[in-house]
Amino acid sequence: MAGQGSLRLSRKSDDVVVLEKDLSTEQMVLSMGPQHPSTHGVLRLECLTDGEIITEAEPYLGYLHRCFEKHCEHVDYPAIVPYTDRMDYLAGINSEMAYCVAVEKLLDVEIPRRVEFIRVIVSELNRIASHLVAIGTYAIDLGAFTPFLFCFRDREHILNMLEWATGARMLYNYIWVGGLAYDVPAGFNERVLEFVNYFRPKALELQQLLTENEIFVKRTKGVGIMPADVAINYGWSGPMLRGSGVQWDLRRNDPYSIYPELDFAVPVPDGKLSVVGDCLSRHLVRALEIEESLKIIEQCIDKMPGTEGFNPRAAVPKRVRPKAGEVYGRAENPRGELGFYIQSDGKSTSPLRCKARSSCFVNLSAMKDLSRGQLIPDLVAIIGSLDIVLGEVDR
Amino acid sequence: MEEGKILSNAVEESGAAYAVIHEKFGEAISAFDDNATMPFFEVQDTALWTDIALFMRDHPKLKFNYMACLSGVDYLEEGKLGIVVNLESLGVFSHRIAVKVKCPRDGGSIPSVAGVWHTANWHEREAYDMLGMPFDGHPDMRRILCPDDWEGWPLRKDYRVQESYHGIKVPY
């Protein structure tokens, strides 16, 4: 194959057979990352390239491995919460939520209703922030700089609100096992509503600037197509799976917290604007989910119980010591299904085994198949559409 | 409350799924553990694990097409290593079930299911990386998170960290 270039027979139609001479020469190994602008962190791809075409790309992980699972075996259940923040650092609250859902399943505690509402509001805010980063960095990957800064401008408002409520901008430690660290500050709901009203037109503007851009559509449409059955077999989840046309959202299909009471749609691409399963579909799903999250926030603020006799830490156990058993609890993160497999021996206050099923890790595992035969710019478009956070991939 | 009701339904459904598998494989799998948080069964005859997995994926009444999670676990008291696999049927049925597969701590191995669910590919590599049991028939059995020349299996309960790695002091 290498060297002189090979001869190849290809059949153009029934009676026309073409003899093609390949100009392919020696393949070049191209190491992309771990320091590369578009690998979104410290991912390394070892690509075999034939000119601009990638024949094989092997991902190498572990540059950000921080022994999350080993740490978990040595600290108490509540002390694991800050570690979960550091996994998917763009959506810390959602990670806390997933972990607490898992532990509370094992503990079987009753959570005050207001706590649930606050949890949903902050996690949906964080979901919007995370999707804004995903969309913005995706725009940068494709060479459009301005949408990125528009996204970050609006994300800044969300981070400011979350900082006001939780005291931290990215690593919150806000959702505790059985409750919350604090109640939200007075006037928080009004400010959130103000943001929702401010943000709606801005989201539309972003849509017009990026999603309706001819070059953007040309770069993403039909690139990196993942069929639905393969996506399921790969264990894809979240916007990635929905981008392939599978209407699967854990908030709907394995409900937790107060999501069953809320009215929201699970957007999937209809195949009109994009080819179902391509990079553009995944982008569209994220863009549409932002709108759904805004709806959820509005409903939560509308239905939220008052503060009378409310203690955010009322149901927080003094010492978390679940009965012996195992649980696999999970929640819908901005990047897909974040699950925690927790094994408790019923005696210790720290888990026997705590395994994080990271959505990015699973989504990224399809990279090798997705990248085969793509151009280098398409590879960048595909990595961007996977929306990986290396903190969660490596844990 | 209502939450509890949903849960018990879920256990019932997994029980029904278990019955189908038990019918086919009989003594190769253990009795069904119908706890409320994570109903599971254990594969007794480890060599049959790939066949069971294929059966679970393809049987028209089971269709466990989605592997949510594969966690490697160290059972120090039993002297075994194992995996816990959380499976569910995405879009076809609403049942989900967990499967445990175990192998001896020293020199044991588990058949790979990377050919059944692609998800298992990297998860099995991770389990191998952390606990050190190889998966037979895995297409690419290498460490994934730790460096290739790392010593020991970090998630084993009796793991002692190595003194130095390429001249860098490890415990700090």
Add this chain to the structure above:
Amino acid sequence: MIHSALPQFSMPLLMGNSLNAWSDALAGFSPAGLPVGLLIIAAIPLVFIALYALTYGVYGERKISAFMQDRLGPMEVGKWGILQTLADILKLLQKEDIVPTSADKFLFVIGPGVLFVGSFLAFAVLPFSPAFIGANLNVGLFFAIGIVSLEVVGILAAGWGSNNKWSLYGAVRSVAQIVSYEIPAAIALLCGAMMAGTLDMQQITIQQSGPLGFAHFFLFQSPIAWLPFLIYFIASLAEVNRAPFDIPEAESELVAGYFTEYSGMKFAVIFLAEYGSMFMVSAIISIVFLGGWNSPLPNIGPLALNDMTTGPVWGAFWIISKGFFFIFIQMWLRWTLPRLRVDQLMYLCWKVLTPFAFVSFVLTAIWEIYVP
């Protein structure tokens, strides 16, 4: 038609009013047999580029992008950050000039130089005002088109000499892109040359002067001229590697393309060359289609706006403003559009721009022959 009478210039300053008076006088100025005048002629565009690159190029690009992105841009150094570029230059001067050990040293060093010379040489034939042109060649336009190709050599030398795979990718992409886009660009410029009947830049400009201001510009002389104008503008974006055709330096794909390994002053020189060629293509498009140094204002009855705004200094003002206007559009596009893919870029060149350039060539020829 070619030798239209020179318009009567008003004289805002006490300078010679014959064509190229300043530059001819300077060229002849050689005290003690030294060609000091020629050096000054060469130095004027150099100083101009340096100043423009400093003030408008870098600072302007930052402020314009900041304006478009809802932020402030540089604000710390000096009032509104106007000294920021100066601080950057000082920083770049102090930086260590790294030549990678495995690089081909000769090519690595010569690359930025060739690049700079390529973009700078074309300034020789740009008529900056009715009284100033560096070298009044009778094939000025041809020279300008030809000398830009020299940049390709510089880019290839920089990319190959760096001995870096990303640089090589950038260089190869860049060469493919520039060589391809020269074809529609040159054909589009040829349409302008056909309308003028000459390749002399100064003559092309003179053909477009008249009391009605902008109405004499080639762009407004024939409706067909819009087609080569647009084709040349798009192709010129690709020739100077600006977005959406910045694939040779696509930072998200190729890190920084052919100048990945450069630092310090070599990096600054590459940047200067980029801004230099940005102005150059903008000046060429304004000379060929928008009247160069001619004032766009018409004489309206007794209000002789055109006469008032014509002259050597006004001429320089007009051509530089026209150039800046096109640079502004280039920046505007850069901060709005995503990047095309390699194959899409080639598709656009060979299957869209080149055929349309040929069509506009034929149409212009027909127009010039049959429409008086």
